[in-house]
Amino acid sequence: MIxxxxxxxxxxxxxxxxxxxxxxxxxxxxxxANWSARAVLVCALAAVALMALGLFVFEADKGAPPGSRYVPAQMKDGVFVPGRYE
Known part of the structure; x- marks a missing residue:
């Protein structure tokens, strides 16, 4: 998180x-006095765009690793099958 x-x-x-x-x-x-309002606005817009792009790029691939799909517990033919990862 940090x-x-x-x-x-x-x-x-x-x-x-x-x-x-x-x-x-x-x-x-x-x-x-050298920082014009327009320049600060452009910097702020660029900063927000960079942050949005950063969130997309760095957080987009944080899904579950391949092969770790959870199958919940269920009853099959009267037999309890516990939950597991496949």
Whole structure:
């Protein structure tokens, strides 16, 4: 669980860090006055898109492993057959 939260936090912060690096390279400062509202909005939208993509990519394959289908307990011909994995 903590790994998923850390991955999502890193994906969210990535656009802001990249924009900050661009500001440092071009203007030499991270003064809040240099952060335009449009740039912050674009970073926020990119962050949400990265988080959604990350959730899809990292969590999509967490199904049951092959060969581990559960068959519930049942009665067959008057005999109780306990539940099992196949």
């Amino acid at each position: 790994r998923t939260l850390l991955i999502e936090a890193a994906l969210f912060l990535t656009p802001f860090v990249i924009y900050g690096a661009i500001l440092m390279a071009t203007r030499g400062s991270l003064v809040p």
